[in-house]
Amino acid sequence: MTIPVFEPWNDPEAKPLIQFQNVTKRFGEFTAIDDLTLGIYEKEFFALLGPSGCGKTTMMRMLAGFETPTEGKIYLSGQDIAPVPPNKRLVNMMFQSYALFPHLSVWDNIAFGLKRENRPKHDIAERVQEMLRLTRLEKFASRKPHQISGGQRQRVALARSLAKAPKLLLLDEPLGALDKKLRQDTQFELMDIQEKTGTTFVIVTHDQEEAMTVASRVAVMDNGKIVQVATPDRIYETPNSLYVADFIGDVNIIDGTATPSGPEQYAVNWKDGAAPLTIKSQAAFSEGQRCHLAIRPEKVTISADRPTDADNTVQGRILDIAYLGNISTYHVELPSGAVIKAQAANTRRISRRAFTWEDPVWLSWTATAGVLLAD
Structure with missing residues (x-):
């Protein structure tokens, strides 16, 4: 049985649940969101990713109803939500601080919003029990927030946010207060809960690893604009700009000029006296056009002897080594002074390193290993 792939953004018939249409938000002279158009689909786990001050929280606050657009429209299920007050929107928000009531039990925290709506007691009890199970x-259930761990408090806040069955749940840096190990475990719990409920989740984060783990699609933001929207693998493997390549993960950036040398192939002149690099690229570059080769360290092979069959080879010496348990990252200085990072998996237990500081080494990579980006 083939499981259908969830990709509504590739279906021309699919209508987004949320639509930003030419939305601009200004605070006085400052433009926080600049003419932004975006569609987010039902059942998506969508991540807004970017550095502090890029506009992602402003986007979320507009969805929640705490801010209104200066220009443009935001639609939820085809309805313009600007005139709808926050408490009447089918949207809920989970804050970074969790904002639990310290004097109420876990059960009462989850039931709070349902009680405010004067729902029948039996319905409330049933829904809270469902959320506790989820x-x-x-x-x-009977403990107070101070009697449970940070990860459990995070789950209480999530249960309370989902209790009213919103169409859309907004998560503002929801895992920021958790330690790394717990954060990683909770990311998978979040994905599992999102899948079970079918609720659309929009998460705001500056943690790229978090966005890449949980999201069906990621929007990378900078200065109030969305630079690229794509699935995590596309964002990582085929960034559309130097900004995205540099912001997501570890990367080597080699500057040079491109010269066409075959179908979708370029010779990149990068250092005086150094042999040009051979790069495949579907993006077109003209003769002598300035370019940047973005290549991930794990796509660069490190070896003691010069490889005979590689498209690109450079020689250098090991300047630094970062041992991260499962992988080692080697910082290799070339004769020109440029430093290129190469990663190797530590697949075997060894009593000594294969390479150490100051060792002369060769670095190599294929013509398709990197992405050629324009200025």
């Missing part, structure tokens, strides 16, 4: 908190 977030694996049944055993903690």
